Amino acid sequence: MLKILASDLIKMKRKIIWLLIFLGPFGVAALEAVNFGLRYEYLTKEYEKDLWGGLINEAGFLATPALMLGLTLIASMIASIEHQTNAWKQLLALPVSKLRIFTGKMLLASLLLLISSTLLLIFVLILGLVLKFGSDFPLLGLAKMAYYPYLASMTFIAVQIWLSISMKNQAIPLTVGILGTILSLISFRFPDWLPWKWPLLENSWGDPAYSALAGLAFGIVIYFLGAVDFTRKDVN
Amino acid sequence: MKETIIKTSGLSKKFGTRYAVANVDLHIPRGEIYGFLGPNGAGKTTTIRMLLGLAKPTNGTIQIFGKDLKKEKLEVLKRVGSLVEYPSYYGHLTARENLEAIRILLDAPKTRIDEVLSIVRLTREAKRPVKGFSLGMKQRLGIAAALLGNPELLILDEPTNGLDPSGILEIRELIKSMPKEHGITILVSSHLLSEIDLMATQVGIISKGRMIFQDSIETLRRRSSSNIVIKTDEAEEAWKLLLSKGHNAELEQGRLQLSNISDHEISKVIAELVESRFPVYRVQEEKKSLEDIFLELTGGEGGL
Numbered sequence: 001m002l003k004i005l006a007s008d009l010i011k012m013k014r015k016i017i018w019l020l021i022f023l024g025p026f027g028v029a030a031l032e033a034v035n036f037g038l039r040y041e042y043l044t045k046e047y048e049k050d051l052w053g054g055l056i057n058e059a060g061f062l063a064t065p066a067l068m069l070g071l072t073l074i075a076s077m078i079a080s081i082e083h084q085t086n087a088w089k090q091l092l093a094l095p096v097s098k099l100r101i102f103t104g105k106m107l108l109a110s111l112l113l114l115i116s117s118t119l120l121l122i123f124v125l126i127l128g129l130v131l132k133f134g135s136d137f138p139l140l141g142l143a144k145m146a147y148y149p150y151l152a153s154m155t156f157i158a159v160q161i162w163l164s165i166s167m168k169n170q171a172i173p174l175t176v177g178i179l180g181t182i183l184s185l186i187s188f189r190f191p192d193w194l195p196w197k198w199p200l201l202e203n204s205w206g207d208p209a210y211s212a213l214a215g216l217a218f219g220i221v222i223y224f225l226g227a228v229d230f231t232r233k234d235v236n
Numbered sequence: 237m238k239e240t241i242i243k244t245s246g247l248s249k250k251f252g253t254r255y256a257v258a259n260v261d262l263h264i265p266r267g268e269i270y271g272f273l274g275p276n277g278a279g280k281t282t283t284i285r286m287l288l289g290l291a292k293p294t295n296g297t298i299q300i301f302g303k304d305l306k307k308e309k310l311e312v313l314k315r316v317g318s319l320v321e322y323p324s325y326y327g328h329l330t331a332r333e334n335l336e337a338i339r340i341l342l343d344a345p346k347t348r349i350d351e352v353l354s355i356v357r358l359t360r361e362a363k364r365p366v367k368g369f370s371l372g373m374k375q376r377l378g379i380a381a382a383l384l385g386n387p388e389l390l391i392l393d394e395p396t397n398g399l400d401p402s403g404i405l406e407i408r409e410l411i412k413s414m415p416k417e418h419g420i421t422i423l424v425s426s427h428l429l430s431e432i433d434l435m436a437t438q439v440g441i442i443s444k445g446r447m448i449f450q451d452s453i454e455t456l457r458r459r460s461s462s463n464i465v466i467k468t469d470e471a472e473e474a475w476k477l478l479l480s481k482g483h484n485a486e487l488e489q490g491r492l493q494l495s496n497i498s499d500h501e502i503s504k505v506i507a508e509l510v511e512s513r514f515p516v517y518r519v520q521e522e523k524k525s526l527e528d529i530f531l532e533l534t535g536g537e538g539g540l
């Protein structure tokens with residue numbers, strides 16, 4: 001499996017995907033910097049009791065659509081590398097199982113988004129320190145802000161990887177991903193079982209961990225279905 | 237007898253209701269260059285994709301190195317190198333990086349990259365992004381990638397398609413040198429008879445999904461040279477006489493035709509005609525070119 005990941009990483013060399021991975025979390029932190037810069041008085045009053053909590057709250061709000069959009073683009077870029085010159089036929093004629101190839105793509109997308117989420121944590125932490133919210137920052141809260149939506153969106157990582165790999169024309173997976181991003185933005189009042197609601201971490205139990213868990217569990221199921229579908233289909 | 241490297245029986249592939257490949261029995265002995273010949277759309281690529289496990293056969297079995305491909309696919313693929321249709325590459329990577337991405341998966345030694353680059357003579361271009369390569373260079377890179385794992389069997393699908401004459405010559409020489417220098421068995425497909433004629437030792441001809449000829453290139457050539465035509469009066473009577481004497485004659489456009497006939501038999505035929513007082517005006521050998529044979533076999537479809 002490590003061989004496959006190493007091979008996939010070589011293919012990512014000099015790709016703008018790396019810029020995207022950096023730019024996503026950077027953009028979120030930058031927008032929050034502007035947000036707090038412009039409305040410093042108002043926001044520090046609003047979150048007077050818990051400044052760090054306020055920042056985490058605001059940043060988490062922006063991070064969700066950024067993540068949904070980012071995972072859509074990343075999945076599509078990963079698949080496009082193979083689609084472009086129809087490299088699938090070369091790749092899958094190698095002595096490597098199709099299951100492993102598919103798993104490699106899923107792992108790569110998960111890994112890249114994990115890096116993004118970690119960068120988000122770091123950038124928001126730096127922003128909070130710059131805003132002088134105190135050095136007693138809540139690391140757990142920051143980690144939850146960064147990693148819960150990541151886990152909750154695992155379902156969509158699996159869906160987008162499956163879609164992007166299954167079809168050469170990326171218009172469909174991109175449309176699905178973008179519509180999903182919009183849907184997740186307005187899914188507050190949707191029922192809890194709707195996957196698009198999970199990345200918002202809103203649920204009737206009031207514990208975001210449930211949303212994260214649901215997204216992760218369902219993501220594994222979808223990954224599995226995608227892998228079975230991929231191994232069964234002929235290579236074009 | 238030589239060991240069989242590829243053996244398929246009843247290999248078929250259906251798309252919708254149409255069979256793109258129907259009941260193909262390939263037989264490829266070790267060390268041969270097997271030319272897989274057929275007009276465009278005959279089913280060459282589809283057959284090759286099944287041999288590489290990229291497409292599942294609708295029917296039939298595939299044995300490579302004596303192993304069932306379905307059961308031991310990865311074991312088989314370890315010993316096979318392939319290039320299917322147009323070359324695949326990662327355009328933003330250099331030639332070396334392209335090979336490295338594949339080498340890792342094959343567990344081949346790093347030094348192998350330099351070896352294959354020099355075999356296809358791309359050593360000096362190794363550090364350039366592949367998207368700037370000519371088609372011929374991309375094709376050579378594809379062959380280099382196919383050679384990375386030190387394969388015993390090389391499967392090349394129309395490797396000279398779209399190349400200029402010098403590119404074609406280069407690839408052909410490369411292919412011809414392989415069995416000699418490296419003991420590799422090669423399956424190479426083409427829609428050009430002239431191509432196959434110049435490099436193959438064995439030939440399989442496929443048309444509309446069916447194998448219509450499979451034997452050595454010499455047998456195919458022999459078929460093209462031994463057609464004796466006899467011109468006489470009352471050809472139909474003469475023809476009946478020859479048939480009654482047990483000769484395998486054909487009547488075509490008022491002339492008698494005997495194919496694959498020995499010198500001894502032809503002298504007997506002439507003697508018999510003369511004895512029965514048929515005037516023999518001409519006895520001539522008609523050489524059919526390989527092209528004629530190919531056209532005849534494929535029913536006139538798709539020549540050069």
Ligand SMILES: Nc1ncnc2c1ncn2[C@@H]1O[C@H](COP(=O)(O)OP(=O)(O)O)[C@@H](O)[C@H]1O
Nearest residue numbers: 251252256274275276277278279280281282283
């Ligand atoms: N994926 C596919 N779906 C439907 N038809 C196909 C597919 N692949 C090939 N065919 C058809 O099968 C036939 C054989 O094609 P192919 O094997 O590519 O021929 P060749 O390589 O000899 O030119 C053609 O008629 C082609 O249109």
Ligand SMILES: [Mg+2]
Nearest residue numbers: 280281321394
């Ligand atoms: Mg073809």
